[in-house]
Amino acid sequence: MIVTIFTAAAIYVATGIDYLVILIVLFSQLKKGQEKHIWIGQYIGTVIIITVSLLVALGVANLIPQEWVIGLLGLLPLYLGIKIWVKGEEDADESNILSLFSSNRFKQLYLTVAFIVLASSADDFSIYIPYFTALNAIEIVIAIIVFLIMVGILCYISYRLASMKYISEKIEKYERWIVPIVFIGLGGYIMAENGTFHALITFLSS
Template sequence: MAITILTAIIAYVATAIDYLVILIILFSQTSKKGQLKYIVIGQYLGTAIIFVVSLLAALGTIFIPQQWVVGLLGLLPIYLGIRVWLKGGEETEESDILSLLSSGRFNHLFLTITFIVLASSADDFAIYVPYFTTLNVNEIPVVIIVFLIMVGVLCYISYQLASIKYIAEKVEKYEQGLVPIVFIGLGIYIMLENGVFEVLF
């Protein structure tokens, strides 16, 4: 049992680091309790989808597309980054980062967060699928519980870091330039890591 819990924690931490910067930026923008809730819901929903798909793939019941196909999801953070960059300069209420992310094609903030988590998931599948093949029926519920707890821990740590005055001030000062760079950079990184450009070119 202890080994199962430890390996589940390691597996989650190995894949969750990517989300830390994004969550810090998003939590630093939250002035409403509702927005905070949607960020957490989106993180949970995205992680749950990845978990279920990986588990089904490990059981051989579904097929995960080639890694470069999953890597195409990197286009989403690039799109969001460009959207924030183009509209961020407008001196209106719409220039609020969370308002921009929760408007348009993805009109609910939790959906945007969910899709960002899924866009970063190619590496997750590469770790989770072989990991889940090593689990027996009794270990799977334990891993599910550990993952649920770890998502909460990740969100809590990100929120606490975002609440640090120095970090919050820096994000607020540079948010119009920082957010597009982080999102576009994340999208390009996802596509590079998954060989999208190699296939395309």
């Protein structure tokens, strides 16, 4: 049991550390009382990843699409980054990411966070599926509980880091550049890592 706990925690850290920077940026942009959207979105995305991985591991279903299809979700952070960049040039007050989440297209911040988590999930599936395959029923339950606890720990650490005066001041000072770069970089990385750019180029050239 102890081995399962530590192994599950290590696996989550290895797969979830990628979310740290984006969570810090999101938490730094939020107003008081909106933090719950980040937590909810992170949990929704993680639960979906765990559920699909478990179903595939148990042979119940084969629900994972081709990697390049998952990579299409990278269009969301890419769009957000470009939108923030353009808004920053037009009106500094609207360059904050919250202005996008208050629009009709992004009314619910937690849905955007959940999509970002899912878009970054290709590596998670490749690790979770064989991991669940090697566990028995009790170990699977323990691992899932550990994953869910680790989600909370990751969100809490990100929130505390975003609340640190030095970090928050730096992000506020350079948010015109930091926020769009983080989102555009994330979207581009997701699409490149999943072979989406290659698939689109191949399709267009065929």
